[in-house]
Amino acid sequence: MEFCDECGSMMKADDGLWECGSCGYTEPKGDADQYVITDDQEVGEIIESSGETSLPETDAICPECGNDRAHWYMQQIRSADESETRFFICTECEHKWREDDN
Known part of the structure; x- marks a missing residue:
């Protein structure tokens, strides 16, 4: 189940896309490796943890x-x-x- 990034409504699957019935926003459906990488992102970029945790x-x-x-x-x-x-x-x-x- 996916929720719309624009209005928060539940999205429905439609031909390889998630589509919001409320505002019409769409995004690709599937695994994370199927998403388009923009020019400002690097493939395989590693984000290192500072070792600190927010756990009590x-x-x-x-x-x-x-x-x-x-x-x-x-x-x-x-x-x-x-x-x-x-x-x-x-x-x-x-x-x-x-x-x-x-």
Whole structure:
């Protein structure tokens, strides 16, 4: 499902294009490698991360290195009637682990 960049309405598929029924805006349909690259973009351009994250931090013991701080987030990975899974990422070694409700 796609949403219009211009007005936010739901777009519908029409012959290789996504078309907005409200304002008429269209864009190519398909994988990202099928999109047209403009002159100001470089093919294969790599954007490097600064290493900083916007994830919240909490007290959690890393099972890998024993550090006591970790970033965390929650994600629904099972059926909707089950609780979310908490994921932790160590602030020192970047080991990732999860905590499930049993």
